[in-house]
Amino acid sequence: MDPALSTTLGALHREARRRLESAGIDGAAFDARLLVEHFTATTRAEAISDPDRMVDAQAVAAADAALTRRIVGEPVHRILGFREFHGLRLNLSAETLEPRPDTETLVDAVLPLIAQMVERHGTCRILDLGTGTGAIALALLAAVPQAVAVGADISDDALATALRNARDLGLLERFTATKSDWFGAISGQFDVIVSNPPYISSAEIKTLQKEVRDFDPLRALDGGADGLDAYRVIARESASHLKAGGIVAVEIGSSQNTDVTGIFHDAGFPVVTALRDLGGNDRVLVFARDGKA
Numbered sequence: 001m002d003p004a005l006s007t008t009l010g011a012l013h014r015e016a017r018r019r020l021e022s023a024g025i026d027g028a029a030f031d032a033r034l035l036v037e038h039f040t041a042t043t044r045a046e047a048i049s050d051p052d053r054m055v056d057a058q059a060v061a062a063a064d065a066a067l068t069r070r071i072v073g074e075p076v077h078r079i080l081g082f083r084e085f086h087g088l089r090l091n092l093s094a095e096t097l098e099p100r101p102d103t104e105t106l107v108d109a110v111l112p113l114i115a116q117m118v119e120r121h122g123t124c125r126i127l128d129l130g131t132g133t134g135a136i137a138l139a140l141l142a143a144v145p146q147a148v149a150v151g152a153d154i155s156d157d158a159l160a161t162a163l164r165n166a167r168d169l170g171l172l173e174r175f176t177a178t179k180s181d182w183f184g185a186i187s188g189q190f191d192v193i194v195s196n197p198p199y200i201s202s203a204e205i206k207t208l209q210k211e212v213r214d215f216d217p218l219r220a221l222d223g224g225a226d227g228l229d230a231y232r233v234i235a236r237e238s239a240s241h242l243k244a245g246g247i248v249a250v251e252i253g254s255s256q257n258t259d260v261t262g263i264f265h266d267a268g269f270p271v272v273t274a275l276r277d278l279g280g281n282d283r284v285l286v287f288a289r290d291g292k293a
């Protein structure tokens with residue numbers, strides 16, 4: 001493919017797939033399709049029904065540059081600049097984690113509990129600690145029109161992206177972004193505290209896949225010496241920010257169930273539900289002060 005020349009859509013798709021496959025990229029066919037569709041502003045249906053349509057040289061060059069970035073290891077959604085989460089399109093930026101499908105397990109775990117709270121009290125106040133793109137808070141707000149949420153993060157870049165996502169999704173009126181070191185700048189009490197904190201041990205970071213290690217922000221990954229630093233803070237300080245009958249729900253690493261359950265138990269929060277992700281790994285723990293949700 002000569003990036004200086006126009007070509008047909010079908011030829012561009014074939015060449016993109018060939019390049020990623022020969023570079024040994026996992027999921028080459030899928031990534032090639034996403035990149036070509038995005039940079040040519042075409043759909044899958046158009047690639048099938050109209051493979052001979054011409055793609056201009058500018059779009060060919062943009063697709064070519066995107067494929068080169070993918071070949072050197074940049075994840076496909078970082079190149080696109082957005083990722084789908086719980087049916088929402090979320091913009092990414094340098095200091096936001098790419099939201100993962102595993103985290104949808106957390107959203108699905110708390111949604112019925114939030115619906116019950118709304119039924120009882122007419123509203124639900126949510127705190128999302130380490131909000132990143134706003135993924136968890138915004139997915140919950142999109143599903144429950146009566147809920148309001150505060151998204152807290154230590155990163156200004158992440159907070160700006162979360163606000164942009166809230167605006168794009170029409171959720172800005174019910175979403176507040178707050179710069180805070182965990183609970184440091186948080187005031188008031190909440191019905192639901194959710195968090196997908198950094199939970200990888202510092203030593204493990206260098207063993208992660210290149211796509212994660214080199215492109216997800218370190219601050220979103222590094223959970224300290226044993227990966228549990230953030231859980232200790234959240235467990236210790238949740239009590240003073242939780243309304244009576246409230247719940248705390250966290251995402252965990254697949255081997256952290258016992259440790260995190262113990263940390264919250266010692267802080268006065270027995271576990272009420274433990275859930276696995278679609279891969280069958282322990283992924284979400286829900287806690288309540290009275291052991292009932």
Ligand SMILES: C[S@@+](CC[C@H](N)C(=O)[O-])C[C@H]1O[C@@H](n2cnc3c(N)ncnc32)[C@H](O)[C@@H]1O
Pocket residue numbers: 095096097098099100103129130131132133134135136152153154155158180181182195196197198199219220221
């Ligand atoms: C694993 S990411 C989760 C992002 C998002 N909630 C999601 O699930 O996609 C953890 C987030 O915690 C934030 N974070 C790290 N340390 C923090 C701290 N001390 N206080 C508040 N947020 C922090 C990071 O900036 C990052 O956005």
